[in-house]
Every structure is written in structure tokens, then in C-alpha cells.
Amino acid sequence: MMMRMLCKAVAVALMTASASGTAQDAAVKPFTPEQIKKGASLYATNCESCHGVRMMGPPWGSDLTTFPRDNRARFVDSVAHGKNTMPPWGDVLSPEDIAALWTYVVAGEPKN
Ligand code: HEC
Numbered sequence: 001m002m003m004r005m006l007c008k009a010v011a012v013a014l015m016t017a018s019a020s021g022t023a024q025d026a027a028v029k030p031f032t033p034e035q036i037k038k039g040a041s042l043y044a045t046n047c048e049s050c051h052g053v054r055m056m057g058p059p060w061g062s063d064l065t066t067f068p069r070d071n072r073a074r075f076v077d078s079v080a081h082g083k084n085t086m087p088p089w090g091d092v093l094s095p096e097d098i099a100a101l102w103t104y105v106v107a108g109e110p111k112n
Pocket of ligand 1: 043046047048049050051060061062064067074075078079083084085086087089101
């Protein structure tokens with residue numbers, strides 16, 4: 001009896017989760033391989049010239065592999081508005097693009 005109720009609760013939760021799959025949610029949900037892949041290609045196009053190829057090369061900007069993993073808000077803000085000599089990206093990249101870049105920076109490349 002108890003088991004049955006639990007299963008039902010899980011099913012409802014799953015349905016709710018997939019129904020509200022907006023871009024906003026995507027940012028807080030666990031990263032998907034698609035998002036990381038999108039972030040990787042955006043990174044290669046827009047960021048690697050300063051931050052190193054696949055974040056591995058010697059960066060001319062800052063080393064993104066050491067960016068604090070718990071500070072997504074700062075990442076989004078710095079990328080959208082720029083920081084010191086880094087140009088702002090808010091006019092070039094959509095919030096979804098920046099969200100994908102965040103997944104790439106956090107989960108996209110193996111740490112050395
Ligand atoms: C023209 C060179 C250049 C490009 C291109 C560039 N950056 Fe930067 N970036 C910099 C420099 C320089 C800094 C260091 C800024 C500072 O702290 O003074 C920086 C810093 C950062 C930081 C750290 C900001 C902080 O709050 O400490 C992040 C995150 C970042 N860049 C992400 C990106 C992403 C994502 C892209 C691609 C969309 C990108 N950058 C493209 C030059 C660049």
C-alpha cells in the first residue's frame with residue numbers, strides 16, 4: 001500500500017518536471033550532454049582566443065578551470081557585462097548560450 005503511493009508520487013513529480021522544462025529550469029537542472037556540447041562549441045567560437053583552447057592552453061584572460069564552481073551568478077554577470085578588459089557578451093549571446101557556457105566551464109573538460 002505504502003509502496004504504491006510512493007510510485008504514484010514519483011510519477012507525478014517526473015511529469016511535473018518535464019512539463020515545466022523552460023530555459024530558466026534548464027539552468028538549475030543537472031547538466032545535459034547536449035548543453036555541455038553547445039557550451040563547448042560556443043566556447044571555441046567566442047572564448048578560447050583569450051581563455052585557452054578547451055580551457056587547457058595558457059590563458060590570456062583568466063584561467064576558467066579555477067573559476068569558483070559555486071558562483072554561477074558571478075559567471076553570468078561577468079560574461080554578460082564584461083569585466084575589466086574582458087568585453088561584455090550580453091549582446092552577442094543569449095541567456096541560454098551563457099547557461100550552456102556555464103555547464104561547459106563547470107563540467108565540460110576533465111580537471112587536471
Ligand atoms: C578578448 C579576450 C577575452 C575573450 C574573447 C573572453 N574573455 Fe573572459 N576574460 C578576459 C580577461 C582579460 C579576463 C580577466 C578579467 C579580470 O578579472 O580583470 C576574463 C575573465 C573571465 C571570467 C572571470 C570573471 C570573474 O568574475 O572573475 C569569466 C567567467 C570569463 N572571462 C568567461 C568568458 C567567456 C565565457 C567567454 C566567451 C563567451 C570569454 N570569457 C571571452 C578576456 C576575454
